[in-house]
Amino acid sequence: MEGGMMDADALDREEDSRLAPEPMDRRDFLGLSACAAAASALGFGSLGILRLPKPGVLSSPSKKFRVTLPESLLPGQAFVPQGRPVAVYRDDGGVFAISLVCTHLGCVVKPTAEGFECPCHGSRFGPGGLVKRGPAPKALPWLSVKPVAGRSVIVDEGTAVPNGTKAAA
Amino acid sequence: MDNLVRTPMTFWSSLNRSGMPVSDRGRSGFIFSNVFLHLHPARVHRWSLRWPTTWGLGIAALSAFLLTLITGVLLMFYYKPHPAAAYLSIKDIHFVVPTGRFIRNIHRWAANIMVVGVLLHMARVFFTASYRRPREFNWLVGMALLVVTLALSFTGYLLPWDQLAFWAVTIGANIAQSLRELTDAVGMTAFFDPGGLQKLLLLGSDQVGAEALIRFYLMHVMVLPLALAALLAVHFWRIRKDGGLARPADVGSRLPPPEGRVYPVFTEAPQKTYSLAAIVRGKTPAVGNGPENTVPAMPHLMLAEAAVFMLTFAACLALSLFLDAPLKEMANPAVPENPAKAPWYFLGLQELVSHSAFMGGIGIPTVCLVGLALIPFLDREEEGTGLWFGGPGGWRLALASFMFGSAAVLAVETVAINFGWIREWFPGTPQIVITFVNPGTLLTAAYALYSVWTVRRYDSTRAGAIGLFSCFIAGFLILTVIGVHFRGPNWGFFWSPSMWGGH
Numbered sequence: 001m002e003g004g005m006m007d008a009d010a011l012d013r014e015e016d017s018r019l020a021p022e023p024m025d026r027r028d029f030l031g032l033s034a035c036a037a038a039a040s041a042l043g044f045g046s047l048g049i050l051r052l053p054k055p056g057v058l059s060s061p062s063k064k065f066r067v068t069l070p071e072s073l074l075p076g077q078a079f080v081p082q083g084r085p086v087a088v089y090r091d092d093g094g095v096f097a098i099s100l101v102c103t104h105l106g107c108v109v110k111p112t113a114e115g116f117e118c119p120c121h122g123s124r125f126g127p128g129g130l131v132k133r134g135p136a137p138k139a140l141p142w143l144s145v146k147p148v149a150g151r152s153v154i155v156d157e158g159t160a161v162p163n164g165t166k167a168a169a
Numbered sequence: 170m171d172n173l174v175r176t177p178m179t180f181w182s183s184l185n186r187s188g189m190p191v192s193d194r195g196r197s198g199f200i201f202s203n204v205f206l207h208l209h210p211a212r213v214h215r216w217s218l219r220w221p222t223t224w225g226l227g228i229a230a231l232s233a234f235l236l237t238l239i240t241g242v243l244l245m246f247y248y249k250p251h252p253a254a255a256y257l258s259i260k261d262i263h264f265v266v267p268t269g270r271f272i273r274n275i276h277r278w279a280a281n282i283m284v285v286g287v288l289l290h291m292a293r294v295f296f297t298a299s300y301r302r303p304r305e306f307n308w309l310v311g312m313a314l315l316v317v318t319l320a321l322s323f324t325g326y327l328l329p330w331d332q333l334a335f336w337a338v339t340i341g342a343n344i345a346q347s348l349r350e351l352t353d354a355v356g357m358t359a360f361f362d363p364g365g366l367q368k369l370l371l372l373g374s375d376q377v378g379a380e381a382l383i384r385f386y387l388m389h390v391m392v393l394p395l396a397l398a399a400l401l402a403v404h405f406w407r408i409r410k411d412g413g414l415a416r417p418a419d420v421g422s423r424l425p426p427p428e429g430r431v432y433p434v435f436t437e438a439p440q441k442t443y444s445l446a447a448i449v450r451g452k453t454p455a456v457g458n459g460p461e462n463t464v465p466a467m468p469h470l471m472l473a474e475a476a477v478f479m480l481t482f483a484a485c486l487a488l489s490l491f492l493d494a495p496l497k498e499m500a501n502p503a504v505p506e507n508p509a510k511a512p513w514y515f516l517g518l519q520e521l522v523s524h525s526a527f528m529g530g531i532g533i534p535t536v537c538l539v540g541l542a543l544i545p546f547l548d549r550e551e552e553g554t555g556l557w558f559g560g561p562g563g564w565r566l567a568l569a570s571f572m573f574g575s576a577a578v579l580a581v582e583t584v585a586i587n588f589g590w591i592r593e594w595f596p597g598t599p600q601i602v603i604t605f606v607n608p609g610t611l612l613t614a615a616y617a618l619y620s621v622w623t624v625r626r627y628d629s630t631r632a633g634a635i636g637l638f639s640c641f642i643a644g645f646l647i648l649t650v651i652g653v654h655f656r657g658p659n660w661g662f663f664w665s666p667s668m669w670g671g672h
Contacts, residue, residue, distance in 0.1 A: 105343040107505045119507035121523035122660035133593045137600040
């Protein structure tokens with residue numbers, strides 16, 4: 001009777017040992033280490049591959065261009081050069097250029113008598129490019145203007161200047 | 170010589186190992202010994218085959234995807250992904266290529282049906298509470314599929330390089346850049362600019378041009394379809410592994426008795442052992458428990474799927490015969506269209522974006538996706554699984570929440586349209602205030618609070634989820650309708666497009 005009990009206990013113990021987790025083998029440890037090494041190598045390799053899609057050289061044309069303002073341009077009247085999203089103005093203070101690229105999502109805004117309006121999401125800007133209403137987060141940037149010989153100026157779309165900066169014409 | 174003569178026969182039997190599928194057993198073998206069919210179960214529950222269980226929406230979306238796949242490959246014969254040639258090649262496809270116009274129309278309509286199908290399928294899974302344990306992960310896979318589907322649509326409508334395409338790329342890239350609303354507010358854009366990096370990676374340049382077009386083309390014809398196919402495989406496989414479609418616990422009493430032609434399975438002694446039962450967790454192998462209420466997937470499930478596919482196909486063909494896919498004027502980088510509207514499924518987002526670029530384009534969509542992803546992990550209840558509007562509150566709560574959601578979005582849009590927003594009341598308000606307090610964020614907050622209130626009121630997360638999801642549907646629908654119908658030039662409000670005036 002008692003012996004039978006003992007047998008059952010022994011069986012339980014054996015069962016326990018079969019189900020209990022075993023300590024890790026040297027072989028398993030080395031295998032896992034190798035897997036970790038391979039995974040990190042592939043990971044870093046992938047990070048290196050990700051460098052490729054970020055262009056090193058931008059293919060876009062030069063952002064500087066030359067404008068000759070017409071004699072008849074009135075103060076406050078916008079002159080938009082062909083193919084450039086820039087409005088160039090001339091008044092008593094000099095020549096200045098305001099970018100026409102909406103600071104919201106990059107649509108080209110239209111100069112109007114009261115300032116600028118954006119067709120895409122309804123932003124409105126005042127005459128100096130300050131946001132009046134709508135979702136635009138920032139004022140339209142003023143662009144660098146350098147006078148050259150005659151009535152011409154060179155406008156640099158890539159260089160913003162503080163609002164209100166005018167170049168003597 | 171004998172072997173050569175017998176080759177056709179041996180080839181046939183090597184191709185079709187289980188013989189002609191004449192018996193139930195043969196049909197099962199036909200399915201699980203075929204690589205293309207084995208995503209199907211051998212037998213399918215009768216509950217899954219009822220039309221109201223799914224309305225076939227998932228299969229409809231899949232069918233639409235297959236149609237876009239086939240027509241897309243055909244369009245690639247003529248399409249040229251370069252700004253100088255893209256628009257003209259689409260014109261060629263429309264006017265010169267034999268059947269080109271029809272094929273392009275099918276591609277476009279199938280894409281639309283796919284978007285609708287995916288959205289409706291998601292609503293079905295939600296309202297039948299089918300996302301619950303053990304299907305939480307498949308809900309996440311489904312959300313990934315939704316995102317990839319929308320990305321495919323977006324990259325697709327850029328390719329014609331017409332006015333819609335050009336300004337959509339411009340707006341999309343600037344949405345990616347709109348993280349600057351945050352980094353500008355903290356003043357760290359100069360040295361840490363993830364928004365600018367995202368835009369650069371999308372466009373491959375600092376302006377929209379050939380690099381951007383080839384990138385979007387690559388995404389549209391290669392990367393995204395492969396991702397979608399991989400996710401689809403996981404999605405379907407998980408349906409089987411999670412025990413088929415969700416069904417109510419008392420499904421037996423809800424089904425009518427089986428038809429006479431349906432036979433029980435275990436008419437013969439099983440020839441396979443149940444060694445699997447030792448390693449499979451849970452109740453999956455139905456040992457000693459005949460699969461009642463199931464019928465062979467072939468022909469029952471196959472015929473249902475084929476029917477949905479043919480219906481989708483027919484709808485696509487009918488729409489394509491009568492309604493041409495749009496093509497605007499050639500892209501003009503100097504003048505945006507006025508109004509510049511995205512396709513209908515993005516116009517709700519465009520409405521949100523017209524309040525704040527970052528919140529509408531990134532913030533609120535992220536909050537929505539996180540909220541949807543959390544639903545199966547927060548709702549651990551069991552009541553009503555597999556039943557339409559199952560769970561506390563039921564369809565009344567869904568309807569009431571839809572009403573609340575509609576009222577909230579109409580209220581906030583009415584204020585914004587009639588009285589403007591903070592910048593008009595207090596000129597000089599910093600942008601960060603408008604980024605965080607605008608009609609879109611207020612609406613999102615209202616929906617979130619409403620959902621919390623429903624959880625409290627019904628003492629049930631399922632009720633909260635019904636509240637949130639119904640509000641989400643109401644918001645999506647109404648913002649989309651506003652964007653499609655009530656917005657005109659300069660994104661102004663107009664009661665009807667006939668009042669837009671001359672331009």
